[in-house]
Amino acid sequence: MSRATPELLEREATRLLNSIEGAELTRKQRLEIPQQTIPAQDPVERRSNMSEVTLGYTEAQARLEAARCLQCKNAVCVEGCPVGVDIPSFIQAIEDGRYAEAIAIIHRTNILPAICGRVCPQENQCQATCTVGKVHKDPLKAVSIGRLERFVADYERSTQGSGVPEVKPETGKRVAVIGSGPASITVAADLRREGHAVTILEAFHRPGGVMVYGIPEFRLPKAIVEDEIHTLERMGVEIRTNFLVGRTRRLHDLFDKDGYDAVFIGSGAGLPKFLGIEGENLVGVFSANEFLTRSNLMKAYDREHAETPIFQPRKVAVFGGGNVAMDAARTAVRLEAEEVNVIYRRTRTEMPARAEEVDNAEEEGVRFHFLRSPKRILGNEDERVVGVECLAYELGEPDDSGRRRPVPIPGSETVIEVDTALVSIGNDSHPLITQTTPELETNKWGNILTDENGKTSMDRVYAGGDIVLGAATVILAMGEGRKAAASIHELLTSDSDDSA
């Protein structure tokens, strides 16, 4: 498959842009502008490096893509965005070449545009409702909102560096934010902007949560996450690493000993789930979490420098069909596995992973086995994995999630020879905080229960992100954080009014 180079794409885009520059475009003309292809690293080349796969729009491409937007009055795209970014306005600013303004518009509601532009599932959110996609009768032909968001965030980073959002005068109130992933970052930023003192408490040695331990470099460069974290620090948010709430300090003590006025729990997903099948504790079976944490956070892919080892995969089976499964499969490819198989019990249509990531994985040589599910993992006398026995499935009636339920076909067992199995079927909720804080109510899966404002059963304690939702996405976590921050702010403001 031949790919257009960024240079070629830029030249073509510039030519088109010049031809329409200055003209008042009709709706028809806008709809005729071709959707811009995102430049990407060559699939063969990228198999052996950790660098980002997609390279981002060039300036001409971005302005051209922005010109595809019809500026709908009802802005259905905004309704699809969990944090309500003013999409038409920032796109208009890009079309006009007013990039600083475009980023300022996004920053009003989203502190992490460089990240969201990369990892949000826009095809299910803002782009799903886009009128342009509807006119073309293909949602994939929608305006590439995410890529535009990424373009303008990167443009700003490369020119003047991220600006520091304005912070109101100190209120004297203090908030502890547990965890430093997307939900927590949003809460920290929103509350700091209002003038509250915010401390982020992070268990790992590096802040960023799932964005540093889970999502690989080739999908989200760590330098971008660091930049976003620095923005928080420049706003005056304090970050304490190596601090595990539930162990280093109990939740109560954040109030009793440390005197915080409110706490937000954004501790994220917890214990990786396993299938509960025979052979799951053999040597060579890893949770996708472990495999990715070793590679990403501990940098084990850099074998020359990293002290943390990572299992050398040769033939790999990945169980699951979500974004984490794709990340694990593609990481295995980059660690020079000869063969990587994704085993998923439904079909491609039902895969929860983003279509773009599935395509990327396929281009990189990952093989997909649909309607298959592992029955047991086979080991040798050294308790090392030698294969996985799978059962074939067919799709039956729709289940609660609306997806057709996979039903096993008896006697359909086949064996795939592998030495590594990566289990990527989600996480159970993290038990540490709830175990050590009995009055915090949870559901039967251990997720913290909150009301519609993110408030938990405990006074002054709020929660959001995966610890409430179960496994979700960066942007949903941010949406939750936004709500919780608003109610925390309200609480702190009423405190001040009371004391006044």
Added chain:
Amino acid sequence: MPARMVAVNRILEREQLAPHVFRIRVEAPLIAEERRPGQFVILQIDSEFGERIPLTIADADPEEGSITLIFQAVGKSTQQLAALNVGGKIANLLGPLGRPTEIKSFGRVIAVGGGIGVAPMFPIVQALKREGNRITTIIGARTRELVILESEMRSVSEELIVCTDDGSYGRKAVVTEPLAELCRSERLPDLVVAIGPAIMMKFCVETVRHHDIPVMVSLNTIMVDGTGMCGGCRVTVDGETKFVCVDGPEFDGRLVDFNNMLKRLEAYRDQEERRLHECRIEEVRE
């Protein structure tokens, strides 16, 4: 500007107890305040490329705000830790992790500590004694100079038996021999606590299996985060998968699948040996 607050984790005292065995006292006020016997920390020497390694807390002084760690410099990371002097800083220190030991009055307790396992055993025995338990301690080591914390253990035990594999000190025996003898006496112990190499814990369990005595073991599996996120530390306990970092590190050894655990401990052996070899070559070059 406050920005990132990093605890200092300064080394206050450093002492070599035996060949390759070191005791350090580290400034860690929050951990010292919260820790209970049986808990551990995860530390990392270098934030950029360092490995996260779990070490059991041997002692703590909440007044001073310090914890004591005893470790064997066997891998590259522990060697780097051993190379830090007083005043040196450990880049990252997280804890206390794991569930604390259940400390209550059991009655008669036999504590078996093998090699470096004596270090995490000490605070447990100390706490058990405070609860009025009568404790017989068995310390095992390969050879005389590897016996550690003998006087400390003696101070909290009614009886202390030292064995060495080569007979250079105490009895020439492996720890399971005195353990078996003690279990042959009229009054069986109410609890056996065994901490040491996985293979030693396995054989301690086997030695007393036919008696109906709980054998508490503290497992030292491979882990990355230590907070329940990676699942690398999982073991099969009573047919169920448990995470050592959040469900443990202590389990009733009678229910632990030691054979699987021993194999899992070897998962990175090849790579570690290669690393260590490279690291020795570097040393020679220097």
